[in-house]
Amino acid sequence: MPKITIDGQTIEVAEGTTILKAAGQAGIEIPHLCYHPAFPPEGSCRLCLVEIEGSPKLELSCSTVVREGMVIKTQSEKVIEARRSVLEFLLAEHPMDCPICDKAGDCKLQDYYEAYGLFESKFKEIKEKKDKLVHIGRNLLLDRERCIQCTRCVRFLLEVTKTGELGVFERGIHSIIGFYENEPVNNNYSGNLAEICPVGAITDLDFRFKTRTWFLTSRPSICPLCSRGCAINIEFHKGLARIELGKRVFRIRSRENQSVNKYWICDYGRYSYSYLDEGRIAQPFQVINERRTNLSWERMLFILSEKIKSLRIRKRTSRIVIVLNSALTNEELFLVKRLFIEELGINRIFFSDPPDEKGDGFLLTAERVPNRRGALNLGFNLNVGEEVLKQDKIDLLLIFAAHLAEIMPLGWLSTLANQIESKFLFTSRESGLSRHVDFVGPVTPVAEKAGSFTNVDGLNQSFDPALNPWGQSWPEWKIMINLAKEIPINLRYFGRLNSPETIRKVMAEEKLNFSVNP
Amino acid sequence: MIKLLGYFYEILKGSWITCRHFVVNMWFHTLWFLGIKTKRRGAVTIQYPEEKKEIAHRHRSLHRLMTREDGQPRCVACMLCMTVCPSECIYIEAAEDPDPEIQKYPKTFLIDLSRCCFCGFCVEACPEDALRMDTGKIELATLNREDLIYDLNRLIG
Numbered sequence: 001m002p003k004i005t006i007d008g009q010t011i012e013v014a015e016g017t018t019i020l021k022a023a024g025q026a027g028i029e030i031p032h033l034c035y036h037p038a039f040p041p042e043g044s045c046r047l048c049l050v051e052i053e054g055s056p057k058l059e060l061s062c063s064t065v066v067r068e069g070m071v072i073k074t075q076s077e078k079v080i081e082a083r084r085s086v087l088e089f090l091l092a093e094h095p096m097d098c099p100i101c102d103k104a105g106d107c108k109l110q111d112y113y114e115a116y117g118l119f120e121s122k123f124k125e126i127k128e129k130k131d132k133l134v135h136i137g138r139n140l141l142l143d144r145e146r147c148i149q150c151t152r153c154v155r156f157l158l159e160v161t162k163t164g165e166l167g168v169f170e171r172g173i174h175s176i177i178g179f180y181e182n183e184p185v186n187n188n189y190s191g192n193l194a195e196i197c198p199v200g201a202i203t204d205l206d207f208r209f210k211t212r213t214w215f216l217t218s219r220p221s222i223c224p225l226c227s228r229g230c231a232i233n234i235e236f237h238k239g240l241a242r243i244e245l246g247k248r249v250f251r252i253r254s255r256e257n258q259s260v261n262k263y264w265i266c267d268y269g270r271y272s273y274s275y276l277d278e279g280r281i282a283q284p285f286q287v288i289n290e291r292r293t294n295l296s297w298e299r300m301l302f303i304l305s306e307k308i309k310s311l312r313i314r315k316r317t318s319r320i321v322i323v324l325n326s327a328l329t330n331e332e333l334f335l336v337k338r339l340f341i342e343e344l345g346i347n348r349i350f351f352s353d354p355p356d357e358k359g360d361g362f363l364l365t366a367e368r369v370p371n372r373r374g375a376l377n378l379g380f381n382l383n384v385g386e387e388v389l390k391q392d393k394i395d396l397l398l399i400f401a402a403h404l405a406e407i408m409p410l411g412w413l414s415t416l417a418n419q420i421e422s423k424f425l426f427t428s429r430e431s432g433l434s435r436h437v438d439f440v441g442p443v444t445p446v447a448e449k450a451g452s453f454t455n456v457d458g459l460n461q462s463f464d465p466a467l468n469p470w471g472q473s474w475p476e477w478k479i480m481i482n483l484a485k486e487i488p489i490n491l492r493y494f495g496r497l498n499s500p501e502t503i504r505k506v507m508a509e510e511k512l513n514f515s516v517n518p
Numbered sequence: 519m520i521k522l523l524g525y526f527y528e529i530l531k532g533s534w535i536t537c538r539h540f541v542v543n544m545w546f547h548t549l550w551f552l553g554i555k556t557k558r559r560g561a562v563t564i565q566y567p568e569e570k571k572e573i574a575h576r577h578r579s580l581h582r583l584m585t586r587e588d589g590q591p592r593c594v595a596c597m598l599c600m601t602v603c604p605s606e607c608i609y610i611e612a613a614e615d616p617d618p619e620i621q622k623y624p625k626t627f628l629i630d631l632s633r634c635c636f637c638g639f640c641v642e643a644c645p646e647d648a649l650r651m652d653t654g655k656i657e658l659a660t661l662n663r664e665d666l667i668y669d670l671n672r673l674i675g
Contacts, residue, residue, distance in 0.1 A: 132621070240606060
């Protein structure tokens, strides 16, 4: 283990570590543009130069490996001067169109200019004209003037997706990023290119001119669209004082999680976020003869608990059917187990998950629900089908549909609707289903609640709400706990549960496998 | 009783100030009238609104949007004015311009003058010199609030 000194700080790092990584471990940030931790160093931007004692010239910290006793200076006058000069060359051909660039605000070139540049340009020549609007893929737009040839995009396509659509063409000042005719970037991970581009050369058409990055707040969450459970950041606008924006979430970006998705997310997870804002139900309501009457949650849970109580007294809880889905968190599935199965003795429970689609072999899995593994771990039988509907008469039907209502195979509901006495639907969005039920309660999708999922590899991941609940939406665990208190059932047990953390604690006490990775 | 006397005392004090101003100003006006040039001059009331005082050239008045040669707004919808505005009175919606050299133009540009505090930060922030507050229009009162929301057409016009 070599011992090195960086800016007077002596640290010990593993053999073969580069100076840039070692500095990162010591908490010193060395500016860099072309280096990305996921790829081997390229060394084309020349911004990460550092001074090494005994070395005649400055060295690239991204590709120089540490040696025993190395003394490195990252803030010396020589280094700062070199950074300034490198920035000056990078900006010599960079169009100053930050006002219209979607990257402005999280552009690294902009940040480094603020930190180390701040010079007046000495170049009086007119800048080179290049193509400003090149469609290089489904959702990608390339601006060749802004490009600094860091080749992060090229390396991403070579090393991560292994498709290699992009390459560097021409030489010197004329070098451009391009693709062969009729073969643009067309893979399920293209959205990552806009994210790893350190400048605004590759931008996202989906986000183009929608808002500016500094208006957005970023909160961590977990992608609920397949069973991989990729770490994501949800970026949303807090809203304006007087004008309705119409949507909150403007984009989804990947978050680093080495044990699941590294640095990437797929395009399916990146661009399917409209369900968070469109067609949301704000208040519980009752449907009588296709007319809607708004209710409060208290009133609705009172009605539901009265129905359950009357069935319970008449020993007819076998006439209750509960439809679940694998987008419920472990905590909620645990509550289903304790409340509905053990306390109320309901055994007609089945899972109605959206049908599997093709995975892509990298991150996107075939299961389009986030928590099938969790349901299996908790002992649910996912193979029970719609045959439970026919076993006996149904007096009460509870459907937990989350945001999946449109894609859940619930065709049987329209034919059975008239035979079922009362039907409760818990969903977050308007869908055709609300025509067939009597009561609809809005629930929060994954982005608005806390809990934990078990992903396809059996990894438990907890998450916190990234957005505020829409209107009066409630998470499912809150509905179940309040229902238990309303009936009331075993208050000593359910009374102390008031958040996913407390539920998780109880699960751990009951030895239900719950060590959760944050 | 003392309180009551204090009340009348203040009234008398106020009257005294008014009278003093009248006499002093009248004195200087008379001297000026008689052709005696004094250093100090008597106060003059401007007969607003018939008579208007000239506005200083740095005065911040109603906003206007500058235009390019072809009449399109110079604004590129960078939203810096919207960001810097302390009273959140500016709202901009950007759209794609067919010209790749321009790319971005404001589809909607609203300034809500009922919220504006005329601080001029938006003018300072503008990187394109598209927004100025030099129209000299200061009489902005209207009979309803909607008229105080200025859109693109009114701001260019």
